[in-house]
Amino acid sequence: MQYVDYYEILGIVKTATEKEIKQAYRKLARKHHPDLHQGDAKKQAEEKFKQINEAYEVLGDPGKRAKYDKLGMNWQTGDEVHFDPSAAGGYTYSYQGNEGFDPSEFSNFFASIFGQEFNHGQPGGRRTRTANYKGEDINAEIQLSVIELIQGAEKDLHLSAPQVCTACAGQRFSQHGICQTCGGAGVTEIAKTVKVKIPAGLYPGASLRLKGLGGRGSGTSDAGDLYLHIQVGDPTWQVNGRDLETELTLYPEQAVLGDRVKVATPHGPVQLKIEPGTHSGQRLRLKNKGLPQKQGLGDLYLKIRIDIPQNLPETEKALYRKIRDGKVSNPHESAQGVA
DSSP, X not given: OOOOXXXXXHTXXXXXXXXXXXXXXXXXXXXXXXXXXXXXXXXXXXXHHHHHHHHHHHHTSHHHHHHHHHHGGGHHHHSOOOOOGGGGTTOOOOOOXXXXXXXXXXXXXXXXXXXXXXXXXXXXXXXOOOOOOOOOOXXXXXXXXXXXXXXXXXXXXXXXXXXXXXXXXXXXXXXTEEOTTTTTSSEEEEEEEEEEEEOTTOOTTOEEEETTOSSOOSTTOOOOOEEEEEEEOOSSSEEETTEEEEEEEEOHHHHHHOEEEEEOXXXXXXXXXXXXXXXXXXXXXXXXXXXXXXXXXXXXXXXXXXXXXXXOOHHHHHHHHHHHHTOSOOHHHHHTTOO
């Protein structure tokens, strides 16, 4: 019997791993499956498909592969090998001698390798019944401002959603071969815009499930769901976990003498008492004015910034001169040891 190089048939090297052997087989089996070809090409595919399965039956079994590797060209005569059809997924398959290859006998075998979804149109124009597939779930991130997190919002989301191919009902194949609509993927992409109402009181990291807004289902099955993962981004407030921080600008006289100022917070304005002697860089804490969390609210921190006014009228400059001239000591001179 003429020696057949099974490694060459599968297009792999002799050191290939079991995983690489199976990957090569899957790729070639899909490519040369007879149902994907017509006319003379179909006959060639049947013969190639036959060789591919024979090679995989040997190389896919560690014991048979070891004998094949050891005996080389004499592996059949030196040590007879009895092929076990169960080595390829537990399904028995055969060839019809001179009558040609019958690809329908491989339906169960192929399902074991590629999954049940591979079932497709059968020879003679018969098709399997249309399967029902639940639509695919969609995961998407949405960035909200601090105000939108706290008060809620309504958003228009532009999504690219998968749906089961309507031309082949998700089967990937038609009577004429690979589905031309989806390219054999079984799904197509559609762009859609959905209006989503964001409830008030969400927190960063929360997930919002919107039932039925995912990919469209097939047959009588429901559509998938849309999962929105909440993120926060805001130029007004710096986010630090559940807490927020922003700057509060004071004039020098407010910082020195104290004052009452109106402060904007994400939860509405509040009146804040500024104590006399407040200095630049100091942080004031407003409790429960931060971001929502699973329980309660975070805090809002105000970082004090002293603003030096420009273009002061001469009367105000005169007052600052009096303050300067009335000082008992100059802090810069004291630091330098000047009397």
